[in-house]
Amino acid sequence: MGNDDLSACLNGEYIVLEPLSLSHVAALTDGELWRLWFTSVPEPSEMKAYVMKALAGKSRGECFPFAVRDKVSGEIVGCTRICHWESEHRHLEIGYTWYAKRAQRTGINTDAKLLLLTFAFETLEAIAVEFRTHWHNQASRQAIARLGAKQDRVLRNNKILKDGTIRDTVVYSIIDSEWVTVKQHLLFRLQQYP
Secondary structure, three states: OOOOOOOOOEEOOOEEEEEOOHHHHHHHOOOOHHHOOOOOOOOHHHHHHHHHHHHHHHHOOOEEEEEEEEOOOOOEEEEEEEEEEEOOOOEEEEEEEEEOHHHOOOOHHHHHHHHHHHHHHHHOOOOEEEEEEEOOOHHHHHHHHHHOOEEEEEEEEEEEOOOOOEEEEEEEEEEHHHHHHHHHHHHHHHHOOO
């Protein structure tokens, strides 16, 4: 996957995924998800460094970060990215996803995942897409399962977090043979939102 493969926006029903840039920093500081000890959402004072690190990864071809823009309000409501792309194995991860509180439990996450999964399976021809989250992040675990991903394993004592606690990471995936059914499910779910 080259640096220009994701240089354009991905347009969905409710959102536009825009390639992340420093111009998004101020909008991404909305909300207080960083207060949840089990998330990796940066504090407002750390947001610029977070975006710069993501952009450095993009320049190395390691990840493709996006800002999530709500089509109705026009506001930036979160971010997400394709990361850990292993082209020789046709395997990638979708992660670093978080949304402002007002965007949660709406069609926004479903729409974002539909856009990213469609790109992964239909353009990049991935054979597996992985999702990872903290064991204690029940909202994230439930959201991943609602997508149609299956839990693969738990990586115990996987990461030491900045507060010194140790994270057990839950790994989920969707594989290419499941994509047609998962896509149909996501399209159906999108129709259920007002």
